[in-house]
Amino acid sequence: MPLNMITVVIASYRYGHLAAHCIESLLSQTSPPTRILFVDDGGLDCNHLPNLYPDIEYVLRDKNLGVVDNFQDMLSRVSTEYVLFIGADNWLRSDAIELLSQTSADIVTYDVIVTGELKEDILMRLPIQAFPHQGDLYWNRQEQHHGSMMYRTALGQKIGYKKRYEDGAHPQEDWNLWDQMLQKGATVASLKEGLLFYRRHRENFLKYSHETLQSKELQVNLAFAE
Secondary structure, X not given: OOHHHEEEEEEEOOOOOOHHHHHHHHHOXXXXXXXXEEEEOOOOOOOOHHHHOOOOXXXXXXXXXXXXXXXXXXXXXXXXXXXXXXXXXXXXXXXXXXXXXXXXXXXXXXXXXXXXXXXXXXXXXXXXXXXXEOOEEEEOOOOOOOOOOEEEHHHHHHHOOOOOOOOOOOOOHHXXXXXXXXXXXXXXXXXXXXXXXXXXXXXXXXXXXXXXHHHHHHXXXXXXXX
């Protein structure tokens, strides 16, 4: 796949104090994406970034749309063959885009390094899948979704981020997107590499319950077992 076929969307809500780290992890890639879109969903703490990093594109909202509407709008702005969403509090390993570009699957997933001052809380949610790794935690996501999976844009746009699961308590927008893409026959490639540094910290916006996560993880695992 040509390297100029990937857009990365950086999403921020109250992550303005961390966003520069994420941006620089993309600008310093061994093979940078052709387009980087940064959105501040009404956190009002990212206005300093365009002066620091003028070469990327910005959507700085005055009001908060919420995760689902924000992601839906940003996905509609993407025209490259592939897209990857990343939280502005996280960052990618410097060779991530280069490695992700070496497959033509509809979805490319990969493992996650959980870091940050609150990294241990993931062990309470997913004690089997995360284990100590170089002072952080290694989260095995082989053939499983996460919010920063790379996927074929046209397929994702047909499904979108709008649907909520029946519990109504959480958006779960990436789970639904993953499930619907699989139902449409999407091909999946998994890289056994920890490419995303997922920062757990005191300002994390989305906090799912232990029961919700465990239930959905079981559904995903059973789907691959069938």
